[in-house]
Amino acid sequence: MKNIAILTCRKAADVCTGAACMKAFNEKTGSFSAYGEPARLVAFMQCNGCGSDPTDENMAKKIARLEKDGADCVHIGICSEPSPGVECEIITQIAGIIETRGIAVVRGTHA
Numbered sequence: 043m044k045n046i047a048i049l050t051c052r053k054a055a056d057v058c059t060g061a062a063c064m065k066a067f068n069e070k071t072g073s074f075s076a077y078g079e080p081a082r083l084v085a086f087m088q089c090n091g092c093g094s095d096p097t098d099e100n101m102a103k104k105i106a107r108l109e110k111d112g113a114d115c116v117h118i119g120i121c122s123e124p125s126p127g128v129e130c131e132i133i134t135q136i137a138g139i140i141e142t143r144g145i146a147v148v149r150g151t152h153a
């Protein structure tokens with residue numbers, strides 16, 4: 043069983059329900075198509091907003107929770123790209139911290 047988490051842009055969450063990410067996960071399409079074994083979603087999290095510090099206590103708590111819940115891989119939504127192919131720097135930093143905890147990071151969910 044793979045434990046999967048999704049990380050998205052807080053600003054995008056103002057206008058997004060996460061439905062496309064959920065559909066892709068449930069149907070194992072998009073970036074989730076690689077999972078041939080059973081996988082479950084253990085977290086759907088956002089950054090802490092523009093100007094937030096990815097190394098602060100709040101984000102540390104979120105990442106610690108991912109570890110506690112046994113997340114194997116965090117998928118990053120395309121909403122974290124302010125322009126096509128250019129990832130938000132804060133998301134890049136969060137991804138780097140997550141990887142140092144031994145959790146894999148994959149760019150992409152439904153796209």
Ligand code: SF4
Pocket residue numbers: 050051052053054089090091092093094121122124130131132133
């Ligand atoms: S920091 Fe980046 S990912 Fe987070 S809300 Fe701002 S633009 Fe979105």
